[in-house]
Amino acid sequence: MTDGTVVPLRRRRVIGLLAALALLVLLLLASIAVGSRDIPFAGVLDALLHDTGEGDAYVVWSLRVPRTAVLLATGIALGVAGMLIQALTRNPLADPGILGVNAGAALFVALGIAVFHLSSPGQYVWFSFAGALLATVVVYAVGSAGRGSIDPIQLTLAGVTLGSILFGVVSAMTLLDRHTFEQMRNWNAGSVASRGWDVLLPVLPFLVAGVILAIAVAGPLNAIALGDDLATSLGVHIGRTQVIVVVAVTLLAGGATAIAGPIGFVGLMAPHVVRWIVGPDQRWILGGTLLLAPALLTAADVVGRTVMRPGELPVGIVMAFVGAPILVLLVRRRRVSAL
Amino acid sequence: MTSVDFGRRTWVLRRGGLALRWQARTVITCALLAAAALAATAAALALGDFPLTPAQVWAALTGDSRAGFARIVVLEWRLPRAVAAVLFGAALGAAGAVFQSLTRNALASPDIIGISSGAYTGAVIVIILVHGSYLQQTAGAFVGGIVTAATIYLLAWRNGMQGFRLIIVGIAVSAMLTSLNTWLMLTADLEVAIAASAWGAGSLAGIGPREVLVGGGVVLSLMIVLTAFGHPMRQMELGDDAARATGTRTEPLRLAVIVIAVGLTAVVSAAAGPIAFVALAAPQITRRMCRTPGVAVLPAALTGAVLLAGAELVALHVLPVALPVGVVTVVLGGAYLLWLIVHEVRRR
Numbered sequence A: 001m002t003d004g005t006v007v008p009l010r011r012r013r014v015i016g017l018l019a020a021l022a023l024l025v026l027l028l029l030a031s032i033a034v035g036s037r038d039i040p041f042a043g044v045l046d047a048l049l050h051d052t053g054e055g056d057a058y059v060v061w062s063l064r065v066p067r068t069a070v071l072l073a074t075g076i077a078l079g080v081a082g083m084l085i086q087a088l089t090r091n092p093l094a095d096p097g098i099l100g101v102n103a104g105a106a107l108f109v110a111l112g113i114a115v116f117h118l119s120s121p122g123q124y125v126w127f128s129f130a131g132a133l134l135a136t137v138v139v140y141a142v143g144s145a146g147r148g149s150i151d152p153i154q155l156t157l158a159g160v161t162l163g164s165i166l167f168g169v170v171s172a173m174t175l176l177d178r179h180t181f182e183q184m185r186n187w188n189a190g191s192v193a194s195r196g197w198d199v200l201l202p203v204l205p206f207l208v209a210g211v212i213l214a215i216a217v218a219g220p221l222n223a224i225a226l227g228d229d230l231a232t233s234l235g236v237h238i239g240r241t242q243v244i245v246v247v248a249v250t251l252l253a254g255g256a257t258a259i260a261g262p263i264g265f266v267g268l269m270a271p272h273v274v275r276w277i278v279g280p281d282q283r284w285i286l287g288g289t290l291l292l293a294p295a296l297l298t299a300a301d302v303v304g305r306t307v308m309r310p311g312e313l314p315v316g317i318v319m320a321f322v323g324a325p326i327l328v329l330l331v332r333r334r335r336v337s338a339l
Numbered sequence B: 001m002t003s004v005d006f007g008r009r010t011w012v013l014r015r016g017g018l019a020l021r022w023q024a025r026t027v028i029t030c031a032l033l034a035a036a037a038l039a040a041t042a043a044a045l046a047l048g049d050f051p052l053t054p055a056q057v058w059a060a061l062t063g064d065s066r067a068g069f070a071r072i073v074v075l076e077w078r079l080p081r082a083v084a085a086v087l088f089g090a091a092l093g094a095a096g097a098v099f100q101s102l103t104r105n106a107l108a109s110p111d112i113i114g115i116s117s118g119a120y121t122g123a124v125i126v127i128i129l130v131h132g133s134y135l136q137q138t139a140g141a142f143v144g145g146i147v148t149a150a151t152i153y154l155l156a157w158r159n160g161m162q163g164f165r166l167i168i169v170g171i172a173v174s175a176m177l178t179s180l181n182t183w184l185m186l187t188a189d190l191e192v193a194i195a196a197s198a199w200g201a202g203s204l205a206g207i208g209p210r211e212v213l214v215g216g217g218v219v220l221s222l223m224i225v226l227t228a229f230g231h232p233m234r235q236m237e238l239g240d241d242a243a244r245a246t247g248t249r250t251e252p253l254r255l256a257v258i259v260i261a262v263g264l265t266a267v268v269s270a271a272a273g274p275i276a277f278v279a280l281a282a283p284q285i286t287r288r289m290c291r292t293p294g295v296a297v298l299p300a301a302l303t304g305a306v307l308l309a310g311a312e313l314v315a316l317h318v319l320p321v322a323l324p325v326g327v328v329t330v331v332l333g334g335a336y337l338l339w340l341i342v343h344e345v346r347r348r
Helices: A006-033 A042-050 A053-089 A101-116 A122-142 A150-174 A178-189 A197-224 A228-233 A238-260 A266-278 A282-306 A316-333 B023-048 B056-061 B070-101 B116-130 B134-156 B164-185 B190-201 B209-227 B228-238 B239-244 B251-272 B278-290 B298-317 B325-348
Strands: B010-015 B018-023
Touching: A006 A042, A006 A053, A006 A266, A006 A282, A006 B116, A006 B239, A053 A150, A053 A197, A053 A282, A053 B209, A053 B239, A101 A122, A101 A150, A101 A178, A101 A238, A122 A150, A122 A197, A122 A238, A122 B325, A150 A178, A150 A228, A150 B070, A150 B190, A150 B251, A150 B278, A150 B325, A178 A266, A178 A316, A178 B164, A178 B190, A197 A228, A197 A282, A197 B023, A228 A238, A228 B056, A266 A316, A266 B164, A282 A316, A282 B116, A316 B164, B010 B023, B023 B056, B023 B070, B023 B298, B056 B070, B056 B134, B070 B209, B070 B278, B070 B298, B116 B134, B116 B164, B116 B190, B116 B251, B134 B164, B134 B251, B209 B251, B209 B298, B228 B239, B228 B251, B228 B298, B278 B298, B278 B325, B298 B325
Parallel strands: none
Antiparallel strands: B010 B018
């Protein structure tokens, strides 16, 4: 390589990814070590190695490990969904909720509460997922109406608009019915408390499929960033790539919302921060997001469990308080990349 | 002198050195929108539990001594809300057009600068922690909105203002405030939380003559100032460099129009709660009706007025249950915007 800027970029990418990996491992450990029950770190390690099924080991294996797995899975899902939707719409303001995922999920959960009297996260899962799927199908239909492929602006507007309408309906339902209001205000906060394997495992295959699809389209998305015409001339099948992206975002964001309720901000923020470190190559952004997004979410949850012990704050609420200051600091420090 | 072909029908007015050029479609659309806003206001004055004929409404408005009780009904009960719907809708539409024009991003609206979430936080704190009166809520919302906007602007300022940085900082601060609001709602009593949530949806229920005089006065004067910036804003849409090359002072202009748009939104949020979606939808609806390439302030303001006044009519007289006007606005305006998006594609 004769170009002097290439080597530092590669070094920065590798160092950045390694740092993110180390951070993620540390935070996952912290998530297992911290909780309302005081267990010394040696005790946690001991419990991790010897599952005796009682006392500390019970707490670690049946409460903290599943919760940490949920954090890892939803963090990855939200981050990757955010990275995909920002690349697809070429809009740095886009977040996974933009396809109407959160709004559709909220509507169906509200319906489930009002009509079928659901009351626990395990029961919400499929309603939430179905709502997310249905909303995305409608948004995609409107966003790609009239031509073979998606018009990014049209898709974005359609998603925001449908999302607003659905949230309006949910808002009307909750204002008219106290019971629904009470349930929905808890769901709305977005939380991983009391989410265990029973909630995670049914959704996990969809999340894995979503990540595999994301890996498959990361290369073509680089070409799409150049504009539809250039991408076509580079041999990218635009329509197919867009459909894969939309399917992947639906699986990932829909799955994450089904598990934990609407958790905002991580899907918007993680790809931004990664982009500032590794540059505009979507494959590197994907790699960085896979590590950084779950790290952010886990950090938020650990903070949420620590600040109000023995009580806790929902991760959806803490997320913005952990992430926003970092984002503001970063955006002030460096020259920002406008995608 | 040969005429320039602008690709669409334009009307030109020449008086000496002055030449004004309007696109025919925009002028007609604006006239229709203004008529619709007037009609909605008239309907709002006549309809209700105490129905009045147009003649009675007119008599009450003109101060005819024979109007009697109708005078109280029209002037004190119905007029404030009807006028507020039109003025506040116009303010939101104009503010949305300003932000979408400045950032050249259809997702941008004053909500991004955190005014709505800030105003909501201010009001929710007053409602939940202080149990304050309506006036205190209004003050809380106004202070919350302005403080948030100022904070975001200061955080985003660094050797000048970059539109993209402003948006990112705005999103970050708004996300924190939204989380704070969610948490406040979670910890509040159910009744108080429902009341706060209803305020948060945006409602004109608390509007009286005083709110209209103060809020409407501020909105009107800000809008008049804003029209002066219409032309340079069009230049700014070309990008900062091109705008500077054509003689626009971009930095002062940007600050001025942002301050005006923030003021418009803050006043409305304070008086009626953070009515969502009008600011986002009105410029986009207008752009599709006028078939213009960019967003324009005055037509967007008219669309906002029609949206909010129409939604207020529906909320009061069509729906069987009492819902905040903000909820109705979102559903009606959203459905119309979706239809426009699909329709626009079919035409291409």
